[in-house]
Amino acid sequence: MAIGAPLNSPDATDAPQGGYGDKVLAVEPGGNEAIPVDARHGTPRGLFWTWTAPNLEFATIFVGVISILYFGLSFWQAVAAMAIGNLLGAAAHFLLSAEGPLHGVPQMVLGRLAFGYRGNILPATFMAVMCGVGWFATNSVSGAFALSTLFGITPLLGLVVIVVAQTAFAFFGHNLVQRFERIAAPVLAVIFVVGAVIIFGKSHVSTPSADGGFSIGGFLLTMGAAFGYTAGWTPYAADYTRYLPPTVSKVKTGLFASSGLFLSCTFLMVVGAASVTIGDPVSDNPTEAFTANLPSLVADLTLLAIAVGAVAANAINVYSGSMAFLAMGFRLPVGLQRALVTVFFGVVGFLVAWWALADAAASYEAFLLLVAYWIGPWLGVVFADRLLRREPPTLALLYDTRYANWGGVAAFVLGLVASVLLFCNQERFVGYVVRAVPELGDIGAFVGFALAFGLYLILARGRVAQSQRTPS
Structure with a gap:
């Protein structure tokens, strides 16, 4: 099959970016089209703030809290598990972020290489709904x-x-989101550093784990939760680097993005773990329990920082969620595609959050691992495709509705289903292998990655080679 001009798809080179440029208080036009070279702007160093600010919030802290409170680790065991999980997630983020300037398209559009135009609807749906x-x-x-x-x-x-x-x-789009993250990050960092100094001064980090020893199950659960949190940003990676000029350094692009992610996540997760060693929670309200360890002024500033950090994180979540929705192939008025979908996600997200207010802690613990379950095999398929693909794809291929790669879909589904059935460790379902070997904890995400990676190399090798031989 010849890969020609896209059918029933917008012209990939006809993005309505005229006049947007680097304007901040302007609604970003269009949807998931490629960004023309003359509309590119920015430098890689700004990505450090882009990926620092959204993690300076309470959801990051709570990963450290549950590592000790629910998974039974000691402080230093939790630190090691979280650092490993974060490092793995940041490494994936490095690789995916570095590709954005070359292609100029959102991450989920790049995903069409590994899944095909129609097959990519499956992971795009996972991202739009779960992320x-x-x-x-x-x-x-x-x-x-x-x-x-x-x-x-x-x-x-x-x-x-x-x-x-x-x-x-998120409604205004890329430039305002990036500017907000850049302004918020240093302010949030100062407040959380002050709080961290006080918390570490009161903490008892030498306190042994709940059972007095080392729990490999708790360690792997913590590592998986940390990985799920950090790698949860990877399906967004190219969304925030696609506006950079294609001539920027790939290494600097990946390094600034991944270092902001790793440092902010690890820092606040460690602070969260330390806070648990001070004593039993004084409130069922998780944010109140955390700030109860701080003097009133610092506690108030920290609460404000938590609220601002939530906005910083969700400006990115709803923006990229709308990009994933558009990558599923929906057609809306050209000039406001992304902006309209952003409002839709804001309404739906509000309703889900309202429902979750009743039991936030339990909902969050389960959600972290659920994210990791699909992120693992998705990354496996995407990285296997990058390994096999020797040449950069053409825009025509990325937007061609006829292009299929069902081997990628099969590898993803088989990796996801097998890893969950065998290695899931949730309250409502425990995988068959974990039932027999409870000390495994939850390694579903990592097994899913390995299975999907290997299956893709077997099932999709021929399809990748064919797509590169066919002229566009």
Whole structure:
């Protein structure tokens, strides 16, 4: 089959970017088209702030909290597990971020190489629902609790304030989101560093684990949760590097993006773990329990930072969720495709967050691992495709509705299903292997990656070679 001009698809080179450039207070036009070279702007160093700010929030802290409170590790065991999980997630983010300037398209559009135009609807749906809506709801809840504690309002009112703010940033689009992250990151960092100094001064990091020894199951659960959090950003990676000029350094692009991600995640996760060693929680409200360890002024500033951090995270979540939705092939008015979908995700995310207010802690623990289950095999397929593909793809291939790669879909589905059935460790379902060997904890994401990677090399090798031989 010849790969010619896309059928029933927008011209990949006809993105409506005229006049947008580097304007901040302007609604980003269009949807998931390629960014023309003359509309590119920015430098790689700005990515450090882009990926620092959204992780300076309570959802990051809570990964450290559950590592000790729920998974039974000691402080230093938790630190090691979280650092490994974060490093693996940041390494994946490095590789995917570095590709953005070369292609100029969103991450989920690049995913069509490994899954085909129609097959890519499956992972794009996972991302749109679990990341664009799920993460949106999760972070909104923490921000709502922070505002509730700070101002004495109901969590629902706090939720409304948070959702309106973050949806507004995402509605305007790429440039305003990037600028907000750059301004928010240093301010949030200073506040959390001050809080961290106080928490470490009160903590008892030498306290042994719950059972007095080392739990490999708890270690792997923590590593998987940390990986799920950090790697949860990887399906967004190219969304925030595609506006960079194609001549920028790939190494610098990947390094600034991944270092901001790794440092912010590891820092706040460690702070969260340290906070648990101070004593038993004083409240069922997780943000109130955390800030109860701080002096009143610092506690108030930290609560405000938690709310702002939730907005920083969700401006990215809802923006990229809308990009994934458009990558599924939906057609909306050309000039406002992404902006309209952003509003839709804001409404849906609000409803899900409202439902989750009742039991935030349990919902978050399960959600972290659920994200990791699909991210693992998705990364396996994407990286296997990059290994096999010797030449950069043409834009025509990325937007060709006729291009199929069902080997990628099969590898993803088989890797996902097998890893969950065998190695899942959730309250409502425990995988068959984990039932027999409980000390495995939860390695579903890593098994899913390995299975999908190997299966893709077997099932899709011929299809990748064919797509590169066919002229575009």
